[in-house]
Amino acid sequence: xxxxxxxxxxxxxxxxxxxxxxxxxxxxxxxxxxxxxxxxxxxxxxxxxxxxxxxxxxxxxxxxxxxxxxxxxxxxxxxxxxxxxxxxxxxxxxxxxxxxxxxxxxxxxxxxxxxxxxxxxxxxxxxxxxxxxxxxxxxxxxxxxxxxxxxxxxxxxxxxxxxxxxxxxxxxxxxxxxxxxxxxxxxxxxxxxxxxxxxxxxxxxxxxxxxxxxxxxxxxxxxxxxxxxxxxxxxxxxxxxxxxxxxxxxxxxxxxxxxxxxxxxxxxxxxxxxxxxxxxxxxxxxxxxxxxxxxxxxxxxxxxxxxxxxxxxxxxxxxxxxxxxxxxxx
Ligand SMILES: Nc1ncnc2c1ncn2[C@@H]1O[C@H](COP(=O)(O)OP(=O)(O)OP(=O)(O)O)[C@@H](O)[C@H]1O
Numbered sequence: 417x418x419x420x421x422x423x424x425x426x427x428x429x430x431x432x433x434x435x436x437x438x439x440x441x442x443x444x445x446x447x448x449x450x451x452x453x454x455x456x457x458x459x460x461x462x463x464x465x466x467x468x469x470x471x472x473x474x475x476x477x478x479x480x481x482x483x484x485x486x487x488x489x490x491x492x493x494x495x496x497x498x499x500x501x502x503x504x505x506x507x508x509x510x511x512x513x514x515x516x517x518x519x520x521x522x523x524x525x526x527x528x529x530x531x532x533x534x535x536x537x538x539x540x541x542x543x544x545x546x547x548x549x550x551x552x553x554x555x556x557x558x559x560x561x562x563x564x565x566x567x568x569x570x571x572x573x574x575x576x577x578x579x580x581x582x583x584x585x586x587x588x589x590x591x592x593x594x595x596x597x598x599x600x601x602x603x604x605x606x607x608x609x610x611x612x613x614x615x616x617x618x619x620x621x622x623x624x625x626x627x628x629x630x631x632x633x634x635x636x637x638x639x640x641x642x643x644x645x646x647x648x649x650x651x652x653x654x655x656x657x658x659x660x661x662x663x664x665x666x667x668x669x670x671x672x673x674x675x676x677x678x679x680x681x682x683x684x685x686x687x688x689x690x691x692x693x694x695x696x697x698x699x700x701x702x703x704x705x706x707x708x709x710x711x712x713x714x715x716x717x718x719x720x721x722x723x724x725x726x727x728x729x730x731x732x733x734x735x736x737x738x739x740x741x742x743x744x745x746x
């Protein structure tokens with residue numbers, strides 16, 4: 417498969433040294449067995465994909481549903497193994513590793529998933545949830561790291577004693593992000609991390625991810641079907657189609673001069689986040705509308721200790737560091 421690169425690359429690597437991730441000729445074939453009502457089927461979810469994620473980049477992986485984004489993300493994160501090919505993370509070949517061998521990768525790389533309710537254990541308190549990866553790695557100073565991570569995502573550490581159901585969708589995603597960044601990874605993968613959120617909440621979570629990536633000098637790999645989200649967050653983008661990499665390059669070049677017809681089609685078809693945001697603001701009665709869809713029910717005790725709702729356009733940077741007046745906690 418020939419990959420079209422969008423001209424010379426004007427985006428400098430933010431840090432010298434080896435790339436964060438190198439994917440070489442990775443293929444992943446799934447064989448679905450015959451069922452009572454369906455024939456056997458072979459799916460080539462990825463077919464010879466190669467790409468390089470420079471250290472410190474904000475790298476987008478985009479494509480339609482079924483294009484192989486999640487499969488690629490899982491292989492980079494060590495959650496699945498390729499049928500063939502090689503993946504190197506921060507200079508270490510992680511292909512085919514399992515169990516203990518993946519511990520080092522876990523220290524370096526964390527993932528934020530789409531559905532925070534599905535990825536946060538409802539029986540665990542927030543403090544335990546955020547502490548879990550730190551404890552699994554035997555890290556010292558767990559309490560301080562949990563408090564720091566919660567503050568960094570704009571949540572009062574006093575919420576540590578509460579449960580996921582006491583929070584809104586946006587707040588739960590903040591908790592997921594706190595859990596992911598608490599172990600201080602080098603690489604953060606966000607897999608459709610804002611897709612399930614209300615559009616105004618989405619904007620604040622995107623801003624939060626950008627802020628945290630900058631503050632912690634993270635490499636951010638952003639997996640999304642939404643090119644407008646990718647454009648906002650990412651300095652580079654790789655476009656997948658049916659398991660093939662069809663185009664890769666600096667985001668603005670791919671945006672302004674898409675080389676592949678598939679990319680042009682994607683660009684034409686996707687409504688922009690900016691347009692959706694403007695429409696949401698209009699519905700809310702002008703700029704600065706609260707747009708708090710998804711906030712936990714009024715009587716939920718979880719509301720008291722956190723920034724209430726997710727005000728549209730409120731800069732995450734202002735909230736990062738915690739709001740001492742954000743409530744009394746439990
Ligand atoms: N465990 C599996 N068994 C069989 N087929 C699979 C499996 N996982 C993924 N696939 C298939 O591989 C292809 C790529 O799936 P993948 O989930 O990676 O795409 P995607 O771009 O992330 O799509 P979406 O945005 O809908 O999640 C699809 O055809 C999917 O049905």
